[in-house]
Amino acid sequence: MNFIESIRIALKALWVNKMRSVLTMLGIIIGISSVIIVVALGDGTKGAVSNEFNNIGANRIFIMTNYQKEVYDKDRLTYEDYQLISTVFSDKIAAKSIDYNFSGSTYDMSDNKEPISIAVEAVSDEYNNIESFEILQGRFINTSDINTRRNIIVIEEALALDRFQRKDVLGEKIIVDVNGVGNAFIIVGIFEPPKSLIPAMGAVQRKAYIPYSTGAKILNASQFIPGMDFNLVPDVNGQKVIDEIVKVLSRKHNNVGEEKYIGFSAEGQLEIINNVMQMLTLVVGAIASISLIVGGIGIMNIMLVSVTERTREIGIRKAIGATRQDILIQFLIEAVIISGIGGIIGTSLGILLSKVASNLIDIPAQTSLIVIIAATLFSTLVGIIAGLYPANKAAKLDPIDALRYE
Amino acid sequence: MITLKNIWKIYDTGKIKVDALRGVDLTIEEGEFVSIIGASGSGKSTMMNILGCLDRPTKGKYYLHEHSVDTFDDDQLAKIRNKNVGFVFQTFNLVPRVTAFHNVELPLIYGKFKSKERKEKVNNALAKVSLTDRMHHKPNELSGGQKQRVAIARALVNNPSIILADEPTGNLDSKTTIEIMNIFKKLNDEGVTVIIVTHELDIALMTKRQITFKDGEIIKDEAISSRKLGVEA
Numbered sequence: 001m002n003f004i005e006s007i008r009i010a011l012k013a014l015w016v017n018k019m020r021s022v023l024t025m026l027g028i029i030i031g032i033s034s035v036i037i038v039v040a041l042g043d044g045t046k047g048a049v050s051n052e053f054n055n056i057g058a059n060r061i062f063i064m065t066n067y068q069k070e071v072y073d074k075d076r077l078t079y080e081d082y083q084l085i086s087t088v089f090s091d092k093i094a095a096k097s098i099d100y101n102f103s104g105s106t107y108d109m110s111d112n113k114e115p116i117s118i119a120v121e122a123v124s125d126e127y128n129n130i131e132s133f134e135i136l137q138g139r140f141i142n143t144s145d146i147n148t149r150r151n152i153i154v155i156e157e158a159l160a161l162d163r164f165q166r167k168d169v170l171g172e173k174i175i176v177d178v179n180g181v182g183n184a185f186i187i188v189g190i191f192e193p194p195k196s197l198i199p200a201m202g203a204v205q206r207k208a209y210i211p212y213s214t215g216a217k218i219l220n221a222s223q224f225i226p227g228m229d230f231n232l233v234p235d236v237n238g239q240k241v242i243d244e245i246v247k248v249l250s251r252k253h254n255n256v257g258e259e260k261y262i263g264f265s266a267e268g269q270l271e272i273i274n275n276v277m278q279m280l281t282l283v284v285g286a287i288a289s290i291s292l293i294v295g296g297i298g299i300m301n302i303m304l305v306s307v308t309e310r311t312r313e314i315g316i317r318k319a320i321g322a323t324r325q326d327i328l329i330q331f332l333i334e335a336v337i338i339s340g341i342g343g344i345i346g347t348s349l350g351i352l353l354s355k356v357a358s359n360l361i362d363i364p365a366q367t368s369l370i371v372i373i374a375a376t377l378f379s380t381l382v383g384i385i386a387g388l389y390p391a392n393k394a395a396k397l398d399p400i401d402a403l404r405y406e
Numbered sequence: 407m408i409t410l411k412n413i414w415k416i417y418d419t420g421k422i423k424v425d426a427l428r429g430v431d432l433t434i435e436e437g438e439f440v441s442i443i444g445a446s447g448s449g450k451s452t453m454m455n456i457l458g459c460l461d462r463p464t465k466g467k468y469y470l471h472e473h474s475v476d477t478f479d480d481d482q483l484a485k486i487r488n489k490n491v492g493f494v495f496q497t498f499n500l501v502p503r504v505t506a507f508h509n510v511e512l513p514l515i516y517g518k519f520k521s522k523e524r525k526e527k528v529n530n531a532l533a534k535v536s537l538t539d540r541m542h543h544k545p546n547e548l549s550g551g552q553k554q555r556v557a558i559a560r561a562l563v564n565n566p567s568i569i570l571a572d573e574p575t576g577n578l579d580s581k582t583t584i585e586i587m588n589i590f591k592k593l594n595d596e597g598v599t600v601i602i603v604t605h606e607l608d609i610a611l612m613t614k615r616q617i618t619f620k621d622g623e624i625i626k627d628e629a630i631s632s633r634k635l636g637v638e639a
Contacts, residue, residue: 012504317501320513
């Protein structure tokens with residue numbers, strides 16, 4: 001018997017029991033679509049996280065003193081170190097900065113509102129090439145600002161709105177309190193921070209950048225610096241550069257092998273997060289695929305019923321010349337059609353629902369072709385496995401007994 | 407054409423042994439019209455299963471044409487049934503979901519005929535039983551006689567060596583019985599070998615040769631001189 005004929009016979013058999021076929025299919029539909037949704041949302045989140053890291057600077061590294069070790073003054077990083085590393089690794093560094101972080105606040109003197117909290121970062125003129133944000137008005141910090149320790153500030157647009165209730169605030173003076181001391185800054189630039197997937201925790205802090213030299217002045221900082229921030233040129237291995245930098249610093253501070261410095265690469269962080277996401281997707285996906293197994297059992301159950309119901313028909317077919325293989329294939333194809341169609345509907349439904357879910361909970365969904373193909377193949381496989389036992393049972397029936405079956 | 411030599415069929419359930427056939431010798435030539443008659447338990451059904459290649463003898467030799475059927479495995483038997491045997495059953499045994507046409511087509515599908523060839527053969531077979539006008543009806547839309555005619559068409563569609571009918575008129579009224587028996591007679595006149603298994607003497611008398619079974623043995627094998635067939639019709 002040829003293949004197309006088997007499919008026709010199988011479709012006819014399924015059509016006779018429409019309701020039953022659809023209900024059986026439902027098990028597979030639910031299983032496949034839930035797997036698709038989980039994987040789509042998982043992949044989507046992974047994609048969004050990578051994107052987030054691109055905003056930060058994908059090839060960014062950060063070097064700091066490792067305070068988990070005993071650190072003496074002789075070990076601490078200095079401005080001199082920063083300049084040394086910048087020179088030694090100049091061919092690998094695309095942008096560099098020192099990074100002092102501190103909190104400040106500003107008051108709207110006129111109407112005595114709540115103070116606005118500001119996360120101030122004192123950075124170099126290259127910092128806008130390390131972290132990506134868009135300058136909406138004015139300019140970023142320049143070398144002359146740094147050299148003359150000028151009191152200028154680049155603020156987030158939201159801060160302008162909070163403080164002045166308008167956007168065009170270039171040239172305005174703003175007073176930022178740091179540790180109880182007010183510092184006056186002239187606003188020279190307004191920027192838009194990249195949209196973040198990770199929601200701000202707790203109180204919202206507005207962001208502002210000032211020259212690192214100005215920051216050091218405000219903080220009364222000595223020659224010590226908290227850390228160095230670099231954006232590497234593309235295709236340079238971040239972890240390798242970190243190791244080399246740590247080596248150079250250790251040698252200079254005469255503390256080789258004591259692990260006094262530590263570096264982070266965005267790449268490495270991304271990898272960790274991706275691994276966690278992968279694991280999560282896998283676990284939830286595995287739970288979802290349990291429903292596929294249940295669907296498979298449903299198919300097996302209904303195929304067993306079908307074989308029993310059609311015992312006599314199997315006898316007839318055998319009497320007129322159907323071989324074991326003919327019967328086996330006929331029932332197997334029925335099972336595969338149920339699971340295959342279920343798989344296709346489930347995949348489509350999964351894609352649709354993951355889009356809907358993505359809109360509702362604001363997590364991007366990503367469905368790859370591989371996932372679709374894998375899901376369809378897997379559902380077919382479920383059909384084959386579930387159909388094998390009933391089909392074999394049918395194929396093994398003795399024609400005389402089968403013909404006698406009432 | 408059919409040669410049975412010392413055929414035994416023994417059902418061994420472990421506790422009891424039943425000899426359904428006890429050393430049957432039988433020869434049936436091509437073109438014969440034979441009835442196998444006997445009470446229930448006489449071994450005639452077992453005989454039919456073996457003749458129809460649904461079952462293998464426990465002992466003995468069975469030649470169907472050149473085939474030594476008793477040595478065949480299940481798949482070889484399936485092929486023999488498909489090509490050489492046409493079954494007609496008391497309960498018609500049509501596949502209920504599909505049309506008369508498709509029922510008749512089934513042996514050809516398993517015989518791997520191409521669709522065009524199948525259509526031609528099915529139409530011919532249905533014409534032989536005068537059922538061309540009903541071919542797109544499903545079994546539940548047909549009368550008993552019509553169902554049995556579909557079954558006969560299915561039995562003869564692949565030009566088998568023998569048509570094997572097991573109580574073919576058992577579920578039919580007397581008028582339809584004559585109708586069906588006339589079809590068998592007509593087929594036999596055209597050269598088809600027909601073997602009818604029955605417990606009714608009336609039916610047996612309509613054939614040309616009557617073989618009587620009792621307790622798994624042939625007790626009588628005689629030619630029937632006066633053909634009753636057609637007389638009552």
